[in-house]
Amino acid sequence: MKLVIDHNSSIPLYLQVEELLRKLIAMPEYQNGKMLPNEVEMANELGISRNTLRQATNKLVYEGLLFRKKGVGTIVTRPVDSKAKNWMSFTQEMGSKGIQVVNYDINLTWVNPSKRVAEFFGVSENSKVLRMERLRGSKDGTFVYFVSYFHPRTGLTGTEDFSRPLYEILQNDYAVIAKLSKEEITAVAADRILAKKLNMKTGEPILRRKRFVFDPGRRPIEFNLGYYRSDSIVYTVESERE
Amino acid sequence: MKLVIDHNSSIPLYLQVEELLRKLIAMPEYQNGKMLPNEVEMANELGISRNTLRQATNKLVYEGLLFRKKGVGTIVTRPVDSKAKNWMSFTQEMGSKGIQVVNYDINLTWVNPSKRVAEFFGVSENSKVLRMERLRGSKDGTFVYFVSYFHPRTGLTGTEDFSRPLYEILQNDYAVIAKLSKEEITAVAADRILAKKLNMKTGEPILRRKRFVFDPGRRPIEFNLGYYRSDSIVYTVESERE
DNA sequence: ATTTAAAATATGTTCATACATTTGGACATC
DNA sequence: GATGTCCAAATGTATGAACATATTTTAAAT
Numbered sequence: 001m002k003l004v005i006d007h008n009s010s011i012p013l014y015l016q017v018e019e020l021l022r023k024l025i026a027m028p029e030y031q032n033g034k035m036l037p038n039e040v041e042m043a044n045e046l047g048i049s050r051n052t053l054r055q056a057t058n059k060l061v062y063e064g065l066l067f068r069k070k071g072v073g074t075i076v077t078r079p080v081d082s083k084a085k086n087w088m089s090f091t092q093e094m095g096s097k098g099i100q101v102v103n104y105d106i107n108l109t110w111v112n113p114s115k116r117v118a119e120f121f122g123v124s125e126n127s128k129v130l131r132m133e134r135l136r137g138s139k140d141g142t143f144v145y146f147v148s149y150f151h152p153r154t155g156l157t158g159t160e161d162f163s164r165p166l167y168e169i170l171q172n173d174y175a176v177i178a179k180l181s182k183e184e185i186t187a188v189a190a191d192r193i194l195a196k197k198l199n200m201k202t203g204e205p206i207l208r209r210k211r212f213v214f215d216p217g218r219r220p221i222e223f224n225l226g227y228y229r230s231d232s233i234v235y236t237v238e239s240e241r242e
Numbered sequence: 243m244k245l246v247i248d249h250n251s252s253i254p255l256y257l258q259v260e261e262l263l264r265k266l267i268a269m270p271e272y273q274n275g276k277m278l279p280n281e282v283e284m285a286n287e288l289g290i291s292r293n294t295l296r297q298a299t300n301k302l303v304y305e306g307l308l309f310r311k312k313g314v315g316t317i318v319t320r321p322v323d324s325k326a327k328n329w330m331s332f333t334q335e336m337g338s339k340g341i342q343v344v345n346y347d348i349n350l351t352w353v354n355p356s357k358r359v360a361e362f363f364g365v366s367e368n369s370k371v372l373r374m375e376r377l378r379g380s381k382d383g384t385f386v387y388f389v390s391y392f393h394p395r396t397g398l399t400g401t402e403d404f405s406r407p408l409y410e411i412l413q414n415d416y417a418v419i420a421k422l423s424k425e426e427i428t429a430v431a432a433d434r435i436l437a438k439k440l441n442m443k444t445g446e447p448i449l450r451r452k453r454f455v456f457d458p459g460r461r462p463i464e465f466n467l468g469y470y471r472s473d474s475i476v477y478t479v480e481s482e483r484e
Numbered sequence: 485a486t487t488t489a490a491a492a493t494a495t496g497t498t499c500a501t502a503c504a505t506t507t508g509g510a511c512a513t514c
Numbered sequence: 515g516a517t518g519t520c521c522a523a524a525t526g527t528a529t530g531a532a533c534a535t536a537t538t539t540t541a542a543a544t
Contacts (some may be wrong), residue, residue, distance in 0.1 A: 038494055038495085039494075039495070040493095040494080040495095054495090068494090068495060068496085069494085069495075070495045071492070071493075071494055071495065072493090072494065072495080073493090073494060073495075074494090074495080106497080116505060232496095236506095
């Protein structure tokens, strides 16, 4: 693609470049984790300063369409849309409280998605999605939880270092950014299987969380289903209204 | 307010300034449409370049906390919808789904607060707070929940029309505005009393929500403790991150 | 072959500067 | 009083440069 802008236009250069970048990263050859040309080179090619180019890219970075890695380059995530903050992964949540989290068990298989999960990912119920099951808890055994993560096309192989937060793995290694999360929380009674996993009695109350995770383009990237021993884990929400 | 930053810190100047600005615009004298000092002057005062100052401001502009008017200045906006659109009172939630909510029982008394509630309100455990207990549900009996509301000094008398949403009553009649909410959600087993109220069996799982509510000045205005039959009520959360 | 060190590469931060554009007020004019 | 002109002030756009820092690649040393 030829990178050209109009230096005599009344439209500011940085806006022209922003538009250009949007078109650029929408092209197939830039989809999904590809790197943009480096800043200095690209600025030269466009006949603008590096600062002006950065002014253009900043907007897209903020929107989550691009993200920059110092010393490496600027990487295309996946398209469109943005807003604000909140939520961490559980490792981080626990880590920030000085509690060490241990993966007791990790199980990786390809399975047929349930109807709802298939619908969420927009795939057939006959297709396969990656399911990662994790039993996790603190070293001292004061809390335990069990989560199943479902992934469609993210390219996870199963050989990753899963002691790192999952979102970090996805972002750094696969340019997939978790941006929006919708969760449903209910209380359920532990069945035999769960009770055994979580070291509690059948029928005792468990907190169940279904989480639907989207990338900046509102495309589904993960579904996860978590069961938490509620005597040890409290789910907290903070929200503000206008 | 003295505008000072640390030029020898390892934290980038623009981030320091960003934090500073956040504090600045949170102050009463900058609330609601007030203008910030102009860029050139402010940059001088901070001992940084105008560019660096703008880099800091940009973030807040993007978040909607500030907006700039060319030829005029930079203006502090009204704090608008910074986090989740999330949380309404339950009446509204249900109302928006076309389900009619009925107050089966309302109980109003003055009680001593628990240790945590006393701490939250900043009052003594020997003082009295208003407790309003509500058993509510749908007319057809498909769901039921039980909530206790605790209020310190809001002036509620108990003679109000409680078919209206509580937040509406507080806002319209007492100029108390619920702005921030922190919630803790756990799963617990129904005890005899709760089981009877909610028409379920002892030991069955219930969703318990503790909610701490603050006004715009971060002053505590309500604590409430809700128990929800989880087979009929799902708690949903939607959050976005940067 | 493995480890270490250095260099190359890319983004990150910061500054100084210049000119453009928009707005609002002062002032003169009709 | 209404209108128009001009100026000052504030943000908007753009450049060029320098150095910092993180990452990867390359080369050297062991």
